[in-house]
Amino acid sequence: xxxxxxxxxxxxxxxxxxxxxxxxxxxxxxxxxxxxxxxxxxxxxxxxxxxxxxxxxxxxxxxxxxxxxxxxxxxxxxxxxxxxxxxxxxxxxxxxxxxxxxxxxxxxxxxxxxxxxxxxxxxxxxxxxxxxxxxxxxxxxxxxxxxxxxxxxxxxxxxxxxxxxxxxxxxxxxxxxxxxxxxxxxxxxxxxxxxxxxxxxxxxxxxxxxxxxxxxxxxxxxxxxxxxxxxxxxxxxxxxxxxxxxxxxxxxxxxxxxxxxxxxxxxxxxxxxxxxxxxxxxxxxxxxxxxxxxxxxxxxxxxxxxxxxxxxxxx
Amino acid sequence: xxxxxxxxxxxxxxxxxxxxxxxxxxxxxxxxxxxxxxxxxxxxxxxxxxxxxxxxxxxxxxxxxxxxxxxxxxxxxxxxxxxxxxxxxxxxxxxxxxxxxxxxxxxxxxxxxxxxxxxxxxxxxxxxxxxxxxxxxxxxxxxxxxxxxxxxxxxxxxxxxxxxxxxxxxxxxxxxxxxxxxxxxxxxxxxxxxxxxxxxxxxxxxxxxxxxxxxxxxxxxxxxxxxxxxxxxxxxxxxxxxxxxxxxx
Numbered sequence: 001x002x003x004x005x006x007x008x009x010x011x012x013x014x015x016x017x018x019x020x021x022x023x024x025x026x027x028x029x030x031x032x033x034x035x036x037x038x039x040x041x042x043x044x045x046x047x048x049x050x051x052x053x054x055x056x057x058x059x060x061x062x063x064x065x066x067x068x069x070x071x072x073x074x075x076x077x078x079x080x081x082x083x084x085x086x087x088x089x090x091x092x093x094x095x096x097x098x099x100x101x102x103x104x105x106x107x108x109x110x111x112x113x114x115x116x117x118x119x120x121x122x123x124x125x126x127x128x129x130x131x132x133x134x135x136x137x138x139x140x141x142x143x144x145x146x147x148x149x150x151x152x153x154x155x156x157x158x159x160x161x162x163x164x165x166x167x168x169x170x171x172x173x174x175x176x177x178x179x180x181x182x183x184x185x186x187x188x189x190x191x192x193x194x195x196x197x198x199x200x201x202x203x204x205x206x207x208x209x210x211x212x213x214x215x216x217x218x219x220x221x222x223x224x225x226x227x228x229x230x231x232x233x234x235x236x237x238x239x240x241x242x243x244x245x246x247x248x249x250x251x252x253x254x255x256x257x258x259x260x261x262x263x264x265x266x267x268x269x270x271x272x273x274x275x276x277x278x279x280x281x282x283x284x285x286x287x288x289x290x291x292x293x294x295x296x297x298x299x300x301x302x303x304x305x306x307x308x309x310x311x312x313x314x315x
Numbered sequence: 316x317x318x319x320x321x322x323x324x325x326x327x328x329x330x331x332x333x334x335x336x337x338x339x340x341x342x343x344x345x346x347x348x349x350x351x352x353x354x355x356x357x358x359x360x361x362x363x364x365x366x367x368x369x370x371x372x373x374x375x376x377x378x379x380x381x382x383x384x385x386x387x388x389x390x391x392x393x394x395x396x397x398x399x400x401x402x403x404x405x406x407x408x409x410x411x412x413x414x415x416x417x418x419x420x421x422x423x424x425x426x427x428x429x430x431x432x433x434x435x436x437x438x439x440x441x442x443x444x445x446x447x448x449x450x451x452x453x454x455x456x457x458x459x460x461x462x463x464x465x466x467x468x469x470x471x472x473x474x475x476x477x478x479x480x481x482x483x484x485x486x487x488x489x490x491x492x493x494x495x496x497x498x499x500x501x502x503x504x505x506x507x508x509x510x511x512x513x514x515x516x517x518x519x520x521x522x523x524x525x526x527x528x529x530x531x532x533x534x535x536x537x538x539x540x541x542x543x544x545x546x547x548x549x550x551x552x553x554x555x556x557x558x559x560x561x562x563x564x
Contacts, residue, residue, distance in 0.1 A: 001437070063431020063451025070410035070428055074317045080434055081409035135407065137514055138440045206440075206511060208379075212392055213508045213522050214333075218383020224338070226375035226394070229367055233442040236433060305511065306442030309377060309394060 001139065002239040003299035010058035011129055012158070012291045014087070015151060017050025018122035019159020020166075021094060023180075025115030025122070027163070028097070028107055034171045040101030043166050047159075048094060055087055079135050083128035090125050093118040126155040133298075140202055140315060141302040146195045153191045154257075154291060157184040161261060161280075161287050168268075168280045178269055182262050189258040192294070196250065204314040211308035222311050237304035241297070249297050257290025317408040319401060323420035326492030327458055328398050328519035329475065330502055334526045335485035338378050338391030345480035346374040346395075346456075354461045355426065359449030371445045373456045374477055390525055393486070395477070396443040396456035397510065397518035398422050404435040404444060413453075420492070420519060421460055426452045440514045463488075491519050529564075 024043050027033040033043075059065040072088070074081040093114040100111030130148025137143050160181040167173045209215015230238065241249070264283040268276045303315050350373055351358040360370030374395040380387050398420055405413045405422060412428035413435050415421070424435075424444075429452035436444040436453060444455045459475035462468060472479060478486040489498035501507070507521035546552035 061432070063433075063446065063453075064429065067410070067428070067430045070412075070430060071432070072409075074409050074411050077317045077319075077406040078409045078434075080407065080432065084409065132407075132434070135403070136438050137403065138438060205513065210511050210513065211440075212377075212379060212390075213510055213524065214379060214381050214390055214392075217381045217388070217390075217525070220379050220381050222377065223380040223389060224378035226343075226377050227369070227372070229369050231369050231375075232371070232445045232448070233436070235369075236436060236446070237442065304437070305440040305514070309442055 001299045001302040001304060002236050003296050004061045006057045006060040008292060008295045008299070010054040011151070012054075012288075012295050013050045013057065014054025015126055015129065015155035016158035016162060016291070017047045017052075017054060018090070018126050019155035019157070020050070020162040021047035021090070021159070022119040022122040022156060023159050023163045025093075025097060025117075025119035028101065028115045029112045031107075032174075032176065034167075035105075035107045036170060037102060037105040039166065039170045040098070040105075040107065041103065042170075043163075044094065044098035044102055046162065046166070048091075048098065051087065051090070079128055079131040083125065083132060086121065086125040086128045090118060090121040093121065123152055123156075126152045138305045139302050140204070140206075140305075141199045141298075144195065144198060146191065146198060150188070150191050150195050153184070153188040154294065157181070157188040157257075158287050158291055160184040161265070161284050164265060165277075165280045165284050168277045172273060173268055173276055173280065175269060178265050181265050185258055185262045185265075189254070192253070192257075206305050206308060207314045208308045208312065211305070225310070233306055234310055237306050238310060239300060240303065241300040246297065246301050249293055253290050253294045253297065255290070256286045257294055260286040261290075317405050317411050317413055319405060319415055320417035323400075323415070323417055323492065325419040325490045326398075326400070326519045327419045327421055327463070327489070328491045328521070329395070329458075329478065330487040330489075330491070330498045330507060330521045330523060331393055332485040332487070332505075332523040333390050333392065334523060335483045336391040336393060337483055337485075338376055338389075339482065340376045341480045341482055342393055342477035342486060343372060343374045343376050345476045347372055349459060349462070349476035350454075350457065353459070354423075354457045355454050357447075357450070358454060359447050361448050371447045371454045373443075373445065373454060375442075386528070388525070388528070393477075394441065394443070395520075396422060396439075396458075397441055397516075397520040398456075398458060400517035400519060402516045403438040407434045407438045409434070421458045422455065423457055423460065424453050424455055426450070426454075429453055440511050440516070441518075458488075491521065 059068045071081055071084045075085045096114035097111060097118050100106045127148045130151035133142040134147040164173055164177050164181050167177050208220045212220055214220045261283040264279045268279050305315050308315055347358060358371040362368050377392040379390050379392055381390055402422060405415050410428050410430055412425045414423060431451040433446055444453050447454050463473050474488045478488045487498045490496045491499055493499060502521045505523040507523050509518045546556050
């Protein structure tokens with residue numbers, strides 16, 4: 001599948017923003033986070049900026065972005081529509097949390113409840129993003145129950161790294177924040193590895209013989225193509241990354257998204273406080289590059305059934 | 316509404332005879348010609364005279380080689396929307412632009428509501444939907460909805476453009492929901508089949524398989540064994556011998 005940069009940015013940025021929002025809402029309700037107005041202002045503000053930038057970016061790949069509002073209408077059947085509705089609903093409790101904490105300096109009562117509601121909606125929104133892909137039986141690598149779970153895990157992991165950065169900037173990083181981030185990163189690692197091994201173990205049951213119905217007469221192979229240059233279907237659905245590159249890039253994801261950030265964050269427990277902020281910043285940088293690579297691979301590795309008509313033997 | 320109708324009154328669709336299709340692409344070009352001026356107008360092309368020409372077509376003709384039992388044969392394979400009974404291309408649409416008509420089962424895109432998110436094309440296993448890069452909306456076969464009910468056209472023209480254009484009669488149009496219809500009987504008689512039934516979209520369009528090889532005609536060994544009418548060399552006798560051979564097929 002063709003990896004559209006706007007969609008990669010959208011899913012990673014909004015995922016991290018929603019992950020951060022979830023930790024802020026929960027952390028505030030559990031009274032684990034600083035009650036400072038500025039912390040609330042910049043924390044919730046950063047989550048909102050990331051979510052909004054992601055949503056804006058997602059309209060860039062549309063043919064008719066001016067009609068994007070129509071996408072809220074078909075939540076009964078469409079996961080893409082559900083995602084839009086869920087994202088907009090998330091803004092309501094997030095607004096209460098942000099205004100209450102960041103502007104009025106209130107962190108308890110209704111503001112705390114709004115934070116928990118925002119956290120729940122944030123996780124639901126990441127789930128709907130994953131389900132856009134997991135609901136397509138035409139793409140074996142995506143039609144997996146693990147897909148939305150990995151989306152949630154990576155959103156929460158990148159959000160936890162963001163939370164650690166905010167804490168490092170404001171009041172210093174408590175050890176629970178480091179352990180939370182490392183646990184979220186470890187969960188992401190386990191789930192993503194499980195996802196990759198599940199997809200690798202899948203049988204390629206769709207064949208060119210079944211796609212044309214000619215398999216019963218023998219081996220089917222393309223003789224004359226229907227067109228000389230690539231059409232939309234080939235451009236959109238025919239993108240593929242060579243296996244050897246995929247393996248290298250998966251290694252890079254393991255390193256940059258999981259190993260390096262976890263190691264740097266754990267290092268902050270050992271070294272002195274002046275080094276905490278640079279270490280957390282490096283961990284975030286590594287997470288960003290790792291996450292973008294992971295999302296690029298998610299698209300570039302996925303094979304679409306329609307390519308059976310264009311020369312693939314089995315998908 | 317992108318929720319699917321529970322049932323449709325009719326199941327209009329195409330039946331494509333792979334035994335007869337000669338791969339001439341007339342159905343594809345006439346489809347392009349009709350639809351670039353009809354419901355889906357315009358069907359844009361990009362760089363039509365440049366280095367990388369491509370464009371929106373609703374019907375594509377592949378040619379495959381099928382090798383089995385020590386022999387190969389060429390099968391021409393037209394591919395377009397199958398107007399499935401339970402297609403995810405409709406249900407994934409976030410705007411309601413994609414829909415399946417309750418009256419006749421035709422799957423359409425409303426070009427005024429489509430936002431061009433391309434998710435429907437991802438949901439189609441048959442690669443039947445093509446994005447219009449110039450207009451920014453998705454295009455697909457309309458089963459020539461602007462022909463088949465058009466009272467301004469002559470009766471014989473009220474069929475999809477591809478069916479009207481086919482010079483060999485390899486394309487049939489009708490109600491596949493009515494077991495008594497001509498094309499339903501044809502499907503039954505010839506063993507018409509679904510493409511990729513395991514995906515579960517329940518395609519309405521059916522394909523008729525190529526018939527078994529007629530070895531008596533095409534195989535040289537068989538030809539040699541066929542009795543040859545002795546002639547006295549005159550033109551009349553040669554003609555009669557030829558006629559005998561043709562009629563024996």
